[in-house]
Amino acid sequence: MSNTITAHDFVVVGAGSAGCALAHRLTEDSDRDVLLLEAGQPDDKEEIHTPPLFPELYRTAVDWDYYTEPQPELHDRKLYHPRGKTLGGSSSLNAMIYIRGHPWDYDHWADLGNDGWSYEAMLDHFKRAEHFEPGDGDFHGEGGPLNVTTLEDTHPVSEALVEGMAEAGIEHNPDFNGERLAGSGFYHVTQRDGKRCSSAAAYIKPALDRSNLTVETGAQVTDITFDGDRATGVRYEQDGTEHTAEAGSEIVLSAGAINSPQLLLLSGIGPAAHLEEHGIDVRVDLPGVGKNLQDHLKVGVVYEQTGGPEAPAPSSNVVESGCFVHLDEDEPAPDLQFHNAPVYLLEHGLTPPDDDRSFFTIIPTQIRPDSTGEVRLASDDPYHSPVIDPNYLGADGDIDPLVEGIKLARDVADTDPVDEFCGAEVHPGPEVTSESGLREFVREHASTVYHPVGTCRMGDDDMAVVDDELRVHGVEGLRVADASIMPDIVGGNTNAPSIAIGEKASALLTE
Ligand SMILES: Cc1cc2nc3c(=O)[nH]c(=O)nc-3n(C[C@H](O)[C@H](O)[C@H](O)COP(=O)(O)OP(=O)(O)OC[C@H]3O[C@@H](n4cnc5c(N)ncnc54)[C@H](O)[C@@H]3O)c2cc1C
Known part of the structure; x- marks a missing residue:
């Protein structure tokens, strides 16, 4: 294995939602030289670009294909946990729903002491x-790299569900990212001309001719190099060769909520006892690394579909419509979201019944969980998957919105607009009506909605990993910018927030 050394101003690890945005912004100034390292291969699979085909990417080479630890509150199931491993990261695998969350989410981060992270600041x-x-001045941008649009061609079942949700009392909302989050309607999507607009398509492809941006794929970073307390570079492996990339200014980890904490731990930054257990020299005893893992849990209510096209349109993101509902008045903002899909989507839709029937699914999703878990090392081998233990439903009450959500899904399915398309309830099935039966169904079938965050939490307390300028506590020249820095999970999908974190990081690095 030979070792080559290259020198740059900035090294960004991970070309995902946040990393692509950051690398693009940093290289807008030709005086700044940036190396962007991505473990996965280029995003040349057709299924990445054709919106409804994203489920076909699960468990392929562009997926890290993780599994959680057995989850005690979910009958000890080990849950499948996909993460994008290609240019664009998880934004090349996701369902393209564009949601920012609730203004409270960001104001709450600011209230926790993180200056510059209020909703007003993040809106910029x-x-x-x-x-x-569609163009709309007050809440939306114009001319930015990330194309956000309405769906070109919606499925009649989605249209019926949008009408049905309104009839069931969830007021129609034409823009979840506008004046209010609550309500029901169609999602806006990250697409351009009917194709996926991942963060790679938005930020990297248009910048590839910049001479100050180098993008390396198939380049897995194994650890960070240091000179005393200062991070000086990273080691990575590509095609069997070990390389060292030095950063004259800074290194930014944008490897996502599972891999950014893993890289810190592999580099000796984390809870001392855990590092010692794996024979890793402790550089900084930072107990919060990998802790505070939060995620959203979902469960599918599946119906036989009795009319309309069998498959979504070629530009469909599958999960075309949904809603945000505020069930518990003690919560500051909506605590239940629906993801509705005109297909079979129990868990990840990987095992539909083997027959000719069509299906649609209403998917209640718990978006204000109190449960927190952790990511930790299983081994000091960087190629070994870390331990992922989200502790789903570990907190009392986290199951309630899912149970109430199933009841509400049934109300929606019972409305006149949906009736035309609605056959028998397949899951949980009409016989499951008791509170205990519904809880059992959740424990048996709940799965991730793919929003892990919080494992390199921002803050200034003992368990915080980065400060409010995203600098890792206890070392110099090293920041984290991705979903892992969220102090508390946002009440909505996490792609747009991760991209905004990348944008914010670029502002912090160039100020
Ligand atoms: C199947 C699925 C569906 C989803 N649907 C939606 C949706 O519809 N809307 C929404 O808002 N959100 C959705 N999400 C969530 C959203 O996409 C993620 O929250 C977001 O992309 C996270 O961004 P990130 O920058 O933190 O990490 P990522 O985008 O995951 O990027 C991390 C990158 O780092 C790379 N990397 C990791 N380790 C290393 C290493 N050691 N060396 C080099 N590179 C490394 C990874 O390969 C990856 O490319 C979905 C996610 C999935 C998986």
Whole structure:
């Protein structure tokens, strides 16, 4: 194995939602030289770009294909946990729903002591990132790299569900990212001309001719190099060769909520006892690394579909419509979201019944969980998957919105607009009506909605990993910018927030 050494101003690890945005912004100034390292291969699979085909990417080479530890509150099931491993990261695998969350989410981060992270401050970054095709001044951006649009061609079942949700009392909302989050309607999507607009398509492809941006794929970073307390570079492996990339200014980890904490731990930054257990020299005893793992849990209510096309349109993101509902008045904002899909989507839809029937699924999703878990090392081998233990439903009450959500899904299915398309309830099935039966169904079938965050939490207390300028506590020259820095999970999907974190990081690095 030979070792080559290259020198740059900035090294960004991970070309995902946040990393692509960050690398693009940093290289807008030709004086800054940036190396962007991505473990996965280029995003040349057709299924990445053709919106409804994203489930076909599960468990392929562009997926890290993780599994959780057995989850005690979910009958000890080990849950499948996909993460994008290609240019664009998880934004090349995701369902393209564009949601920012609730203003409270960001104001809460600011209230926890994180200056510059209020909704008002973050709105500037959301807008700067965005080109909102329908055009609307107050809440949306114009001319940004990330194309956000309405779906070109919606499925009649989705249209019926949008009408049905309104009839069931969930007021129609034409824009979840506008004046209010609550309500029901169609999602806006990250697409351009009917194709996926991943963060790679938005930020990296248009910047590839910049001479100050180098993008390496198939380049897995194994650890960070140091000179005393200062991070000086990273080691990575590509095609069997070990390389060292030095950073004259800074290194930024944008490897996502599972891999950014793993890289810190492999580099000796984390809880001392855990590092010693794996024979890793302790550089900084930072007990919060990998802790505070939060995620959203979902469960599918599946119906036989009795009319309409069998498959979504070629530009469909599958999960075309949904809603945000505020069930518990003690919560500051909506605590239940629906993801509705005109297909079979129990768990990940990987095992539909083997017959000719069509299906649609209403998917209640718990978006204000109190449960927290952790990511930790299984081994000091960087190629070994870390331990992922989200502790789903570990907190009392986290199951309630899912149970109430199933009841609400049934109310929606019972409305006149949906009736035309609605056959028998397949899951949980009409015989499951008791509270205990519904809880049992959740424990047997709940799965991730793919939003792990919080494992390199921002803050200034003992368990915080980065400060509010995203600098890793206890070392110099090293920041983290991705979903892992969220102090508390946002009440919605996490792609747009991760991209906004990348935008914010670029502002912090260039100030
Ligand atoms: C199947 C699925 C569906 C989803 N649907 C939606 C949706 O519809 N809407 C929404 O808002 N959100 C959705 N999400 C969530 C959203 O996509 C993620 O929250 C977001 O992409 C996270 O961004 P990130 O920058 O933190 O990490 P990522 O985008 O995951 O990027 C991390 C990158 O780092 C790379 N990497 C990791 N380790 C290393 C290493 N050691 N060396 C080099 N590179 C490394 C990875 O390969 C990856 O490319 C979905 C996610 C999935 C998986």
